[in-house]
Amino acid sequence: MPSELEIVSYNLLGNARKILRWARQLTPEQLDLTYSPSAPTARNLVIHTWQWLACDRQHIEQPDASQHALILEAPADPEALFAEFEAELNRWQALLAGLTDDKLDEVRHQFNEADSDWSVRAVLYHMLQNILYKLGQFSYLYYAFGLDGTAPYEAPFPNPIYKEVFGKEHYPAQ
Incomplete structure (x- = not known):
């Protein structure tokens, strides 16, 4: 059975890589398109994810936030942005591979705020x-x-799957 750290690592890295993979499929116009001024662009989502990866990694590696470097500003060029994101994922992969159960319990204070106790696990x-x-x-x-x-989206609701697997006659009319 996988450990907690293996499960978190798999999900964290796998889903972050999916964001990066999808972002690389967008045109520059799609990367900056928003349907509403209050909605994020794909570029905003990539930058937000990448910058918090860098920030939270620093909190794990260095408990004293006054010793952290400022997070890089996002490159305007999409390929440069994606390269920075990928490099941060590689740093996370190395970080996660070196964590121990004891390290997960170490206390951190987000941005050195005394009332914000959180563990490395958190x-x-x-x-x-x-x-x-x-x-x-x-x-x-x-x-x-x-x-x-390009077809209209159809959510895979569970009831049609039940009926397909077990037959419509298995479920009385509702």
């Missing part, structure tokens, strides 16, 4: 939650741009 889950949230936002754009087919 930092990992913060980053995982962030990536899953950004992936959900990104998936909407991915579908809207027709990159996962």
Whole structure:
């Protein structure tokens, strides 16, 4: 059975790489398109994910946030941005591979705020939650741009699957 760290690592890196893979399929126009001024662009989602990866990694590696470097500003060129994102994922892969169960319990203070106790484990889950949230936002754009087919989206609801697997006669009319 995989460990907690293996599960988090698989999900964190796998879903972040999906964001990067999808972003690389967008045209520059799609990368900067928004359907509303209050909605993020795909570029915003990539930058937000990448910069928080860098920030949270620093919190894990160096407990004293006053010793952290400022996070890089995002390159305007999409390929340069994607290269920075990928490099950060490689740093995370190395970081995750070196973590131990004891390290997961170490206390951190986000931005050195005394009332913000969180463990390295909590930092990992913060980053995982962030990536899953950004992936959900990104998936909407991915579908809207027709990159996962051009037919109208049909959600795979469970009841039709039950009926297909077990037969319609298995379920009485409701």
